[in-house]
Amino acid sequence: MELAQRATILTPSLTLSIDSKAKQMKAEGIDVCSFGAGEPDFDTPEHIKAACMASLDAGFTKYTPSSGIPELRQAISDKFKADNHLDYKPSQIVVSNGAKHSCYNAILATCQPGDEVIIPAPYWLSYPEMVRLAGAEPIFVPTTQENNWKMTADQFMDHMSPRTKLVILNSPGNPTGSVYSREELQAIVDVAQEEGIYILSDEIYEKLTYDGAEHVSTASLPGAYDLTITINGFSKAYAMTGWRLGYLGAPEPIAKAIDAIQSHSSSNPCSFAQKGGLAALKGDQQPVTDMREEFDMRRQYMCDRLSKIPGISVVVPKGAFYVLANISKLALSSQNFADRLLSKHHVAVVPGVAFGDDRTVRLSYATSIDIIKKGIDRLEEFCRTL
Numbered sequence: 001m002e003l004a005q006r007a008t009i010l011t012p013s014l015t016l017s018i019d020s021k022a023k024q025m026k027a028e029g030i031d032v033c034s035f036g037a038g039e040p041d042f043d044t045p046e047h048i049k050a051a052c053m054a055s056l057d058a059g060f061t062k063y064t065p066s067s068g069i070p071e072l073r074q075a076i077s078d079k080f081k082a083d084n085h086l087d088y089k090p091s092q093i094v095v096s097n098g099a100k101h102s103c104y105n106a107i108l109a110t111c112q113p114g115d116e117v118i119i120p121a122p123y124w125l126s127y128p129e130m131v132r133l134a135g136a137e138p139i140f141v142p143t144t145q146e147n148n149w150k151m152t153a154d155q156f157m158d159h160m161s162p163r164t165k166l167v168i169l170n171s172p173g174n175p176t177g178s179v180y181s182r183e184e185l186q187a188i189v190d191v192a193q194e195e196g197i198y199i200l201s202d203e204i205y206e207k208l209t210y211d212g213a214e215h216v217s218t219a220s221l222p223g224a225y226d227l228t229i230t231i232n233g234f235s236k237a238y239a240m241t242g243w244r245l246g247y248l249g250a251p252e253p254i255a256k257a258i259d260a261i262q263s264h265s266s267s268n269p270c271s272f273a274q275k276g277g278l279a280a281l282k283g284d285q286q287p288v289t290d291m292r293e294e295f296d297m298r299r300q301y302m303c304d305r306l307s308k309i310p311g312i313s314v315v316v317p318k319g320a321f322y323v324l325a326n327i328s329k330l331a332l333s334s335q336n337f338a339d340r341l342l343s344k345h346h347v348a349v350v351p352g353v354a355f356g357d358d359r360t361v362r363l364s365y366a367t368s369i370d371i372i373k374k375g376i377d378r379l380e381e382f383c384r385t386l
Contacts, residue, residue, distance in 0.1 A: 010129050014354035018338065022348035033375030034348040035363035038174060038322070039241040042294075044276075045287040048238060051279035055272045064271050066263035067255075068095025068247070072274050075281045076247050083206075084217035086230065088249035094258045095269045095277070099204045099233030099246030101262075104130045106229040106248060107166070109257040110198050111136040115165035120151035121356035122324065124174045124202070128356075136165065140356055145326055148315050149176035153187035160191075166198040169218060172205040175355045175362040176324045177317020179213040186221050193223040201230050204246070205320040207237035207288050210296045213318035219249070226251050236320075237288050238280045243273045295321050298365040298372055305376045306363075309383050321366040324352070328359040330386050337361055345378040 018036040025032045067073065073090035080086040080093075096102040103126070111117060113135035119127050121140045128138035141159045143149045156167065169188065171180040180188075192199050201218035209215050219228035233246030250258065262268075302323055303316045311330040314323055327337055334351035338361055341347050352360030365372060 006133055006135075009132055011125075013125060015125065015350050018342075018348050018350050021342065025342075025346065030346055032342075032346045032348060033371050033378060034367065035365070035372075035375060036348040036350050037366065038364055040236065040239040040291060040321070040366050041368060042239040042287075042291050044239050044243070045280075045284070047283045048240070048276045048279045051283075052272050052276035055275035060271055060275060062271060064268045064274065066268050067093065067259045068269055069271075069274050069278075072278045072281075075278055076249070079281050080217075080230070080249055084203075084230070085220045086217055086225075086249060088230075089252075092252055092255045093247060093249050094255055094262060095245070095247045095274065096262060097246070097266055097269050098244040099202070099231050099235065100126060101244070101266070102231045102233065102246040102248040103127070103200065103202060104133070105258045105261055106200050106231065106250070106254070107131060107134050107136070108261055109254055110200075110229070111165050114163060116161060116163040118156060118159055118164060118167040118197075119356075120149075120155075120169075122149060122175050122352060122360065123168070123356050124170060125354045127168050127170075137163075139164070142357075143176075145313070145315055149173070149178045149324065150180055150184060151188070152184070153191050156188055156191050160195065160197070164195065164197055166200055167192060168200045168202065170202040171218075172209060172213075172215065172317075172319020174205065174320055175322050175350070175352070175360075176315070177320045177322050178315070179209060179215065179318040182214065182216045182221070185216055185218055189218065189221050189224040189227075192227055197227070199224065199228040201228055203230060203232050204236050206232065208292055208295060208321060209319045210292075210299060211316075211318055215319070229254060234277050234280055237291075239287075239291065240276065240280065243270070243276060245269055245273045245277045295365060298367075298369055299323070301369065302363065302365045302372055302376065305380070309380050311383055311386070321364055323363045323365065324355075324357075324360050325349075325363060326360055327352075330383065332386070334358045334361050341379065341382050345382045347375045347378045347382070349379075 115136040
């Protein structure tokens with residue numbers, strides 16, 4: 001018996017693979033400095049956990065509406081208005097099992113075999129796999145360190161075709177940490193509007209920006225609203241990665257289609273996690289600020305250290321919690337670099353080939369400053385041996 005072709009074309013997640021290997025080494029008693037995982041090392045704020053536990057105590061453990069409980073969808077609608085200048089009615093909002101699930105639902109609702117999807121590279125590694133699962137074809141747009149790893153409107157036009165159905169934007173971005181300016185986004189929106197191309201705007205890192213960088217929601221720009229699906233969630237800003245709770249806002253017909261897809265795939269997001277999400281949006285936001293400030297300190301330290309290592313260059317990221325280090329001068333593939341660094345010096349990084357750029361490796365600074373200091377010391381020593 002043969003597997004379905006869609007299952008055989010997928011590439012396993014290298015980020016999860018690296019993280020798993022690092023954890024196995026730690027379990028064996030090896031002192032590993034891991035820069036692999038893309039999740040905050042902070043605990044979920046207490047008031048969010050308390051709301052979830054209270055809902056469990058109250059027996060809130062049954063099915064909910066497929067798109068999420070009404071009060072959470074209303075809170076998300078209010079959040080979109082206050083933070084993003086977006087007017088999404090609750091009926092335009094779908095709560096899903098993580099922002100990854102929201103992205104996949106959006107792609108399934110808009111793309112089909114024969115369609116093409118524009119994806120700037122380096123990219124989050126799940127985007128092209130989601131596109132392939134939908135039967136569409138990912139079209140990669142290589143970006144450069146000189147342009148802060150961002151796609152221009154001209155590059156967008158150069159890579160589109162009559163089959164282009166969707167473009168995926170991620171700002172602040174993973175793995176680059178890049179943040180598109182209002183002007184850069186507007187230029188891309190103008191092209192998409194002229195050609196009638198949908199935009200998936202993944203804004204999961206919106207709360208994590210630095211150096212005065214402004215997060216701009218794509219759908220808030222002139223001409224973008226009717227084309228854009230805005231993705232967000234709770235994992236990064238509220239340290240809720242394991243809760244699996246994300247959401248999207250979209251034009252009504254797209255939201256209804258996504259609701260129908262979700263009703264037949266996962267039924268609904270976790271009931272009691274939704275109560276935690278409601279507390280996250282309506283409760284104290286100081287933990288978000290505190291976490292962002294800590295990430296900022298780590299970011300500056302890591303970038304300063306990396307920039308002084310011969311053979312490595314970095315663009316100082318303006319968002320998220322990653323640094324993309326260019327290792328092309330060291331004459332190693334990113335996979336070889338990562339494997340040797342982990343096996344010989346016990347430092348875990350993610351090879352850039354996973355993100356579509358073999359010249360780079362990704363380091364996450366969502367770990368303690370002590371681990372960052374020790375890990376960069378080891379990385380520096382490793383580079384001296386090359």
